Amino acid sequence: MAAAGISSTQVDEIMTTVVICCGAGGVGKTTVSAAMAMKMACEGYRVAVLTVDPARRLADSLGLEHLGNEPRPVLFQQDCQPHSPSRDSQIDGPAGRMDALMLDPGSTFDSVIRQVASSAETRDRILANRYYKYYSTKMVGSYEYGAMLRLHALLASGDYDALVLDTPPTRHAIDFLTTPHRMARVLDKQVVQVLSMAGSKSGFSSMLESNSAVLRVLDRFLGNRTIQDIGNFITAFEDIFEPLRERTIQLRDLLHADDTHLVLVTTPDSSTHKESRDFHQLIREQGIPFWGFIANRCATAPNFSEKLPLRLFPDEPPQSVDRESYREILEGVRRAPRHFARLASNQKAALDLLRSSVGSQERIWTVPAFGHEIHDIARLRAMSKHLPGYLEFQ
Amino acid sequence: MHVAALNVPPAIIISPDPDRAKQALCRYVALMSLLDTLLKKHVVLVTGKGGTGKTTVCAALGLAAAARGLRTTLVETSGATRLAELFGLPPQVLAVRAIRPSLRVLTLTSEACVEDFVVKRVRFRSLYRLVFRNRVMGPFMDSVPGLPDLIQLGKVYDMQRESDDNGDPVHDLIIVDAPATGHGLTMLSSPETLMDMTLAGPLHANSKLVRDLFTDPANTALLLTSLPEALPLNETIDLFHALGPKQSLVAGCVLNRVLEVPFTSGLAWPLVAKHLEALSDPRIQEALHWTSLWLERTALQEQALESLSREIPRPIAIFPFIMHNYKDPESLETLGDRLDTLKWPPQASPAPRWMKS
Numbered sequence: 001m002a003a004a005g006i007s008s009t010q011v012d013e014i015m016t017t018v019v020i021c022c023g024a025g026g027v028g029k030t031t032v033s034a035a036m037a038m039k040m041a042c043e044g045y046r047v048a049v050l051t052v053d054p055a056r057r058l059a060d061s062l063g064l065e066h067l068g069n070e071p072r073p074v075l076f077q078q079d080c081q082p083h084s085p086s087r088d089s090q091i092d093g094p095a096g097r098m099d100a101l102m103l104d105p106g107s108t109f110d111s112v113i114r115q116v117a118s119s120a121e122t123r124d125r126i127l128a129n130r131y132y133k134y135y136s137t138k139m140v141g142s143y144e145y146g147a148m149l150r151l152h153a154l155l156a157s158g159d160y161d162a163l164v165l166d167t168p169p170t171r172h173a174i175d176f177l178t179t180p181h182r183m184a185r186v187l188d189k190q191v192v193q194v195l196s197m198a199g200s201k202s203g204f205s206s207m208l209e210s211n212s213a214v215l216r217v218l219d220r221f222l223g224n225r226t227i228q229d230i231g232n233f234i235t236a237f238e239d240i241f242e243p244l245r246e247r248t249i250q251l252r253d254l255l256h257a258d259d260t261h262l263v264l265v266t267t268p269d270s271s272t273h274k275e276s277r278d279f280h281q282l283i284r285e286q287g288i289p290f291w292g293f294i295a296n297r298c299a300t301a302p303n304f305s306e307k308l309p310l311r312l313f314p315d316e317p318p319q320s321v322d323r324e325s326y327r328e329i330l331e332g333v334r335r336a337p338r339h340f341a342r343l344a345s346n347q348k349a350a351l352d353l354l355r356s357s358v359g360s361q362e363r364i365w366t367v368p369a370f371g372h373e374i375h376d377i378a379r380l381r382a383m384s385k386h387l388p389g390y391l392e393f394q
Numbered sequence: 395m396h397v398a399a400l401n402v403p404p405a406i407i408i409s410p411d412p413d414r415a416k417q418a419l420c421r422y423v424a425l426m427s428l429l430d431t432l433l434k435k436h437v438v439l440v441t442g443k444g445g446t447g448k449t450t451v452c453a454a455l456g457l458a459a460a461a462r463g464l465r466t467t468l469v470e471t472s473g474a475t476r477l478a479e480l481f482g483l484p485p486q487v488l489a490v491r492a493i494r495p496s497l498r499v500l501t502l503t504s505e506a507c508v509e510d511f512v513v514k515r516v517r518f519r520s521l522y523r524l525v526f527r528n529r530v531m532g533p534f535m536d537s538v539p540g541l542p543d544l545i546q547l548g549k550v551y552d553m554q555r556e557s558d559d560n561g562d563p564v565h566d567l568i569i570v571d572a573p574a575t576g577h578g579l580t581m582l583s584s585p586e587t588l589m590d591m592t593l594a595g596p597l598h599a600n601s602k603l604v605r606d607l608f609t610d611p612a613n614t615a616l617l618l619t620s621l622p623e624a625l626p627l628n629e630t631i632d633l634f635h636a637l638g639p640k641q642s643l644v645a646g647c648v649l650n651r652v653l654e655v656p657f658t659s660g661l662a663w664p665l666v667a668k669h670l671e672a673l674s675d676p677r678i679q680e681a682l683h684w685t686s687l688w689l690e691r692t693a694l695q696e697q698a699l700e701s702l703s704r705e706i707p708r709p710i711a712i713f714p715f716i717m718h719n720y721k722d723p724e725s726l727e728t729l730g731d732r733l734d735t736l737k738w739p740p741q742a743s744p745a746p747r748w749m750k751s
Contacts, residue, residue: 024444024445027445030625031625223592223594223595223596223597223598302680302684303680304677304680308677308678308681312675312677312678313670313673313678314669314673317666317669318665318666318668318669319665320665321662321665321666321669322662324659325659325661325662325666326659326662326666328657328658328659329656329657329659329662329663329666330666331657332655332656332657332685332688333656333666333670333678333681333682333685334681335656336656336681336684336685336687336688337680337681337684339656339684339688340684340687340688372690372694375624375625
């Protein structure tokens with residue numbers, strides 16, 4: 001491949017830990033990813049966190065208004081050890097740092113085209129193509145594809161010890177894993193050939209002659225104008241299909257690399273259980289290295305769970321509180337431990353169920369629930385202390 | 395006056411402050427009108443961030459509609475079978491199956507819908523397979539931007555036009571468990587994407603038909619689901635803004651998993667807390683700790699609800715947080731109970747006392 005690509009062997013030589021955080025929507029995946037990156041940075045490593053989510057959630061979590069397609073440093077007070085001793089002996093470089101970036105699928109794809117196009121003319125022809133903008137932003141798996149290409153570029157830069165990748169919700173997360181496979185199918189040589197033949201007028205009519213029944217059906221469904229338009233688009237793309245396809249295969253390899261770790265973020269309630277199980281099964285089927293589950297927002301159990309007897313409390317309400325209000329508040333206070341105890345025991349049962357269905361060999365890392373939202377740096381730092389660090393992934 | 399004393403389900407009382415609780419009651423009244431609005435449409439698309447309870451809301455709405463005698467069909471897209479499973483049915487694609495009197499469920503996949511569409515017009519299944527399911531066209535069809543989404547919307551379009559032998563519509567109300575926020579928006583704009591891409595031809599014409607139906611507020615409603623937490627809520631608000639002219643489709647929001655408050659006499663709480671903190675019993679001290687945590691969480695919820703109602707000027711339905719698992723067959727009845735608790739559809743409940751005075 002002539003275009004500026006990275007060969008698989010080069011990628012193998014770069015010792016960067018890649019952590020891919022998958023999970024259903026609403027489990028706090030973005031927060032967990034960011035907090036985990038922060039933990040590694042505080043341990044003295046150079047980390048970047050990437051989000052592929054179209055919604056601007058990571059930006060919310062980090063309290064940043066704009067995240068870009070290029071890594072940006074996340075500034076925070078490091079209240080932690082700057083280096084782990086083992087790293088000190090190996091690297092004299094700067095202390096750990098955390099960068100964040102949010103993928104803009106449009107511009108990511110543009111940069112891919114710029115990289116793989118064989119000439120300026122080809123590049124301009126593609127970037128100017130009317131269909132291109134649809135393909136680059138709306139094509140199935142374009143976020144995932146873009147994310148992986150970006151990941152590849154960051155790996156090649158050698159600037160990082162670890163990359164933490166946030167992903168869209170589970171339905172998409174599965175896409176994320178199957179994207180290389182599907183892209184390779186779409187970029188199949190035969191598909192390209194047939195469609196580029198349809199792109200030329202003579203090609204289209206000769207196709208009609210050779211298999212008129214087939215084309216008539218297609219014509220009825222799409223219309224021959226559309227078939228030709230798409231064919232034209234494919235023709236314009238033809239000379240970058242091969243490099244793109246090669247990269248797709250490299251990315252598939254990346255997913256299966258030894259330094260890649262898949263994490264499934266979940267919550268300890270049963271609503272996410274089935275998705276977790278299905279996802280786990282898919283990971284196993286595909287043979288992707290799986291690190292384990294991170295169960296987010298685990299409730300802490302109170303020391304007792306029974307409703308407190310009324311006799312423990314004074315009969316008389318405090319001054320200027322009426323008896324009825326007092327009784328109602330006491331009722332709430334007496335019930336509060338039981339409320340949280342039930343929450344904790346439901347969660348424990350759900351986690352036990354998960355453990356028994358995925359097998360006890362799988363790691364389930366629990367993270368406590370915080371009474372508040374985690375959307376600023378200080379809270380993210382507090383949460384990061386409960387997450388696995390760099391060494392946990394080695 | 396205590397809100398708890400009113401004949402209103404406690405689950406919707408979201409604030410220990412009586413004045414704020416009153417506002418919540420206003421929203422409860424809004425919920426009644428929300429249901430009425432939804433049942434007047436032909437298609438309701440339920441969308442929201444993943445994990446906000448789209449499926450639960452679809453089931454709840456479906457049960458409510460069927461209870462009122464509307465022939466209701468729940469539609470799951472992209473091969474999802476959670477609704478079918480919720481009602482104890484094994485996964486099956488493109489088969490309308492009864493789950494209650496007047497309530498049916500259907501799972502769509504884009505492949506099955508393309509086949510359905512083409513076979514209806516070409517009439518030869520073998521020819522369809524030859525053209526569409528070979529290794530050239532299959533992946534290609536999947537990769538055309540918006541096509542899988544459009545095809546599924548197209549199926550809903552066809553369903554709406556189906557009629558029985560008497561000429562009555564087969565589906566009075568179609569409730570679509572739509573994809574999550576980002577993709578949901580992509581799906582809704584898929585007809586426009588395809589129209590824009592194709593310019594002319596049969597696909598363009600079909601896209602336009604589908605577009606017209608799904609952008610007509612008289613026909614179609616969007617119901618947004620969210621959770622009372624900042625991130626899912628911001629996504630809902632972002633979605634609403636991103637809808638642009640399609641905002642008129644939004645009939646309302648469902649705020650799901652809302653915790654009930656420990657008590658409603660919130661104004662007296664600081665005094666009582668101080669009174670109890672003076673006691674030496676460690677159990678009381680721990681109980682006070684958990685009460686504070688409970689109040690902290692409900693306060694966050696209130697903020698969430700306020701920002702939602704400020705940003706999205708639509709009725710908001712509040713679904714309580716319940717510590718049950720709805721995913722097993724037995725709990726189905728609990729789901730029904732929950733609707734009953736919410737009085738959705740509302741039974742003849744007396745007007746809240748504070749409204750009369």
